[in-house]
Amino acid sequence: MEPQSPRTGLAGRASRRGQEPDFPGEPNHAEALTQRRAQLRRLEFASVIEGTTLILLAGVAVPLKHLGGWPVGVQVLGPLHGLALLIYLWIAMQAVAEAGWSRSDVIRVFLVAVLPFGGFFNAAFISRKIAGLGKEPSR
Numbered sequence: 001m002e003p004q005s006p007r008t009g010l011a012g013r014a015s016r017r018g019q020e021p022d023f024p025g026e027p028n029h030a031e032a033l034t035q036r037r038a039q040l041r042r043l044e045f046a047s048v049i050e051g052t053t054l055i056l057l058a059g060v061a062v063p064l065k066h067l068g069g070w071p072v073g074v075q076v077l078g079p080l081h082g083l084a085l086l087i088y089l090w091i092a093m094q095a096v097a098e099a100g101w102s103r104s105d106v107i108r109v110f111l112v113a114v115l116p117f118g119g120f121f122n123a124a125f126i127s128r129k130i131a132g133l134g135k136e137p138s139r
Contacts, residue, residue: 035098036099036133037133039098039099041130042091042095043109046084046087046092047088049087050085050113051116052119053081053084053085054116054118055116056077057074057081059116061074061077061078088113088119105125
């Protein structure tokens with residue numbers, strides 16, 4: 001049995017056709033980039049969903065409740081937005097833990113999520129992070 005990496009828990013894998021792994025106990029660089037890109041795409045998608053549910057809740061359901069006497073919108077969208085926010089925060093914690101972002105980027109990803117339209121700003125920010133993945137030097 002191959003030894004596991006203390007950081008990832010993954011056993012070392014050969015990169016191609018029986019070659020040695022790029023870093024013993026670590027996934028090869030291309031695989032790591034693919035995993036990071038997939039994680040950021042999940043975060044981008046969750047950001048858009050969270051932002052959409054917040055706008056619908058604050059911009060449609062709450063006014064309908066208070067101005068139109070129709071509380072059903074809040075009763076439906078409130079829990080949906082809560083679930084979307086929790087999922088977003090969970091995915092964000094996973095992505096930030098793996099990515100090694102600066103403190104200001106981490107704070108931004110979490111704080112902007114609670115602002116209306118913030119999810120869309122975060123999605124654009126995350127898209128730029130995805131685009132820059134192949135350009136950054138490997139660690």
